[in-house]
Amino acid sequence: MKNNNVLEYQLLDTGNFRKLEQVGEWKLIRPALNACWQPKLAAKQWQSADAEFLRDSSGHGKWKIMNRPLPESWQMRWGNFNLHIKPTSFGHLGFFAEQYANWEFFEKIIPTLGKNVKTLNLFAYSGIGSMAMARAGALVSHLDASRGMVEWGRINQSMNDDVPDRIRWIVDDVNKFCKRELRRGNLYRGIALDPPSFGRGSAGQLWKIDDQIIELLSMCRDLLEKDGNAFVTLSCHSPGFTPLGLERLLESVLGPGKIDSREMTIPETTGRVLPAGITSTWQRM
Incomplete structure (x- = not known):
């Protein structure tokens, strides 16, 4: 069912080949291979993330919990759609x-x-x-x-x-x-x-x-x-x-x-x- 109260997606900052994202209620860090520059936000903003995805040489990886444990899934709104979000072993969330x-x-x-x-x-x-x-x-x-x-x-x-x-x-x-x-x-x-x-x-x-x-x-x-x-x-x-x-x-x-x-x-x-x-x-x- 449509839920107009779910939070939107925001890309908060990028740099050092990573991106800091607000994905509904959860703040995440994921790899960003194109982000070869320095971040703009203060380090404490990045340190406040709930979890970071760490990729290994196989292309898979794991989610490292930094502050709050992630739920198995949650809702988010982006592009005028309500979306089912689920962190995967590839670091994907279910949308691009x-x-x-x-x-x-x-x-x-x-x-x-x-x-x-x-x-x-x-x-x-x-x-x-x-x-x-x-x-x-x-x-x-x-x-x-x-x-x-x-x-x-x-x-x-x-x-x-x-x-x-x-x-x-x-x-x-x-x-x-x-x-x-x-x-x-x-x-x-x-x-x-x-x-x-x-x-x-x-x-x-x-x-x-x-x-x-x-x-x-x-x-x-x-x-x-x-x-x-x-x-x-x-x-x-x-x-x-x-x-x-x-x-x-x-x-x-x-x-x-x-x-x-x-x-x-x-x-x-x-x-x-x-x-x-x-x-x-x-x-x-």
């Missing part, structure tokens, strides 16, 4: 704040594409982008290889009364699903994807962005409606990719269109912003 502008774009563009348009959200994580699409009127196919993340998305939807039941929740490997949709002749008016650098599908299939992104984008092109307005939004956190590089990639695979590429950022309460990946949207007008 830098995607906020993309959620806003989905809610703005989808009503202009027609009624009951179909959209596809790949590598869709905990479903906030899917909820934005559904709230804007789309019939959404939400796909992630992790059954746990798809269930997390269902929980998020249940906490937002203004998100209609227009999301099809799918656990599958992205490449397998797209090939199956092409065989079935299913087409979409908009597609979003936020692929990891490396990962595994629902049955252990290997994913490497450097080797497979062109093939996947080619399938996305073929899954778009052939006439009328359409969009593809690609986000990326992988080293070596740049906004201009994503623009060239989309242009080469999808063909002529309006392309907007930018660095994703998260605003700090100090007035600075934290760079947090890149995104590019291609539109057929």
Whole structure:
């Protein structure tokens, strides 16, 4: 159920490759590999954090309690959504704040594409982008290889009364699903994807962005409606990719269109912003 009393998210400060965040009621420190500068806030502000995530060489890690023990989960509000927050062994919490502008774009563009348009959200994580699409009127196919993340998305939807039941929740490997949709002749008016650098599908299939992104984008092109307005939004956190590089990639695979590429950022309460990946949207007008 919707709860207007849950607290918002704030990025309080960054520096020394860490970030200090207010995540609802809880103050946390997590790694921030782009934050190569000095913090702005006093050390006592950082020392007041409830917990810090310490990552090990495997990419996993542990939460070190500094002041208050963390609950297993809690609620938070961000991007006009109530969210289920749960600290994981990867240091994730269930949302990526830098995607906020993309959620806003989905809610703005989808009503202009027609009624009951179909959209596809790949590598869709905990479903906030899917909820934005559904709230804007789309019939959404939400796909992630992790059954746990798809269930997390269902929980998020249940906490937002203004998100209609227009999301099809799918656990599958992205490449397998797209090939199956092409065989079935299913087409979409908009597609979003936020692929990891490396990962595994629902049955252990290997994913490497450097080797497979062109093939996947080619399938996305073929899954778009052939006439009328359409969009593809690609986000990326992988080293070596740049906004201009994503623009060239989309242009080469999808063909002529309006392309907007930018660095994703998260605003700090100090007035600075934290760079947090890149995104590019291609539109057929």
